[in-house]
Ligand code: C2E
Ligand code: CA
């Protein structure tokens with residue numbers, strides 16, 4: 575299991591070191607969890623430089639009956655390797671579309687960004703699934719962003735481009751997550767319908783002190799501006815980081831400084847000014 579920051583120890587870490595066995599256990603439990611409805615949609619604010627909420631990112635949690643709330647770092651890898659990620663991503667997509675429909679009904683024009691795993695994206699019916707889910711839940715494609723990673727573009731580029739073009743034509747926007755941490759060339763940026771780059775939190779973490787990270791962030795911002803792309807900086811935890819980024823002009827910020835990921839219904843209720851029950 576990947577480690578979360580803040581000294582959090584993975585629940586699934588075993589002293590036996592029996593990795594294969596552990597993976598199998600997580601896989602079996604996760605399969606049941608999806609069927610039993612143990613996944614939870616969490617939403618995290620993205621804010622403009624004035625601090626106003628302008629979008630939300632959908633982040634999944636697993637409400638485990640014994641272990642409590644399990645963060646995705648502990649099961650996403652197993653989900654990807656076992657193929658369960660497709661069911662998981664579709665569950666999140668459905669929940670996010672329901673949240674969008676609720677927000678729209680309350681007159682709140684906020685978008686939700688949903689993470690897409692490479693395996694999910696590679697499915698032949700990916701485009702149809704996205705469009706059918708939006709339609710079924712009564713959500714507008716114009717309010718949905720799909721966060722993809724550079725790795726997903728590495729093979730079958732033409733197929734990826736065709737899928738993105740079809741979804742883009744329907745009004746869905748794409749965001750490149752963890753930008754700058756992959757190994758792909760930058761050429762794809764001008765060949766694909768991309769709306770936004772997300773500056774990875776590893777580049778934000780040591781701002782403003784680290785001059786190299788500062789230079790990398792400036793370079794990413796410059797690339798995005800030249801290509802007419804929106805920019806989100808993630809992992810903003812301190813006022814000093816916020817200040818460094820706000821000095822760069824029009825950016826969207828996301829991080830614990832503004833809000834933690836919170837249960838979807840609480841976020842929606844707060845945005846539409848209905849007191850939580
Ligand atoms: P990500 O997409 O890069 O999401 C950002 C992660 O940073 C989230 O972790 C978020 O809670 C965390 N974060 C937000 N603000 C801060 C901050 O100020 N400081 C720090 N240190 N962290 C911050 P989370 O929710 O644990 O998710 C981890 C990863 O799991 C995500 O990284 C994403 O790759 C994956 N993931 C989450 N939900 C889904 C999903 O529905 N589908 C798929 N395929 N992957 C998901
Ligand atoms: Ca993301």
Ligand code: CA
Nearest residue numbers: 751752772808
């Ligand atoms: Ca990210």
Ligand code: CA
Nearest residue numbers: 751752774775
């Ligand atoms: Ca990440």
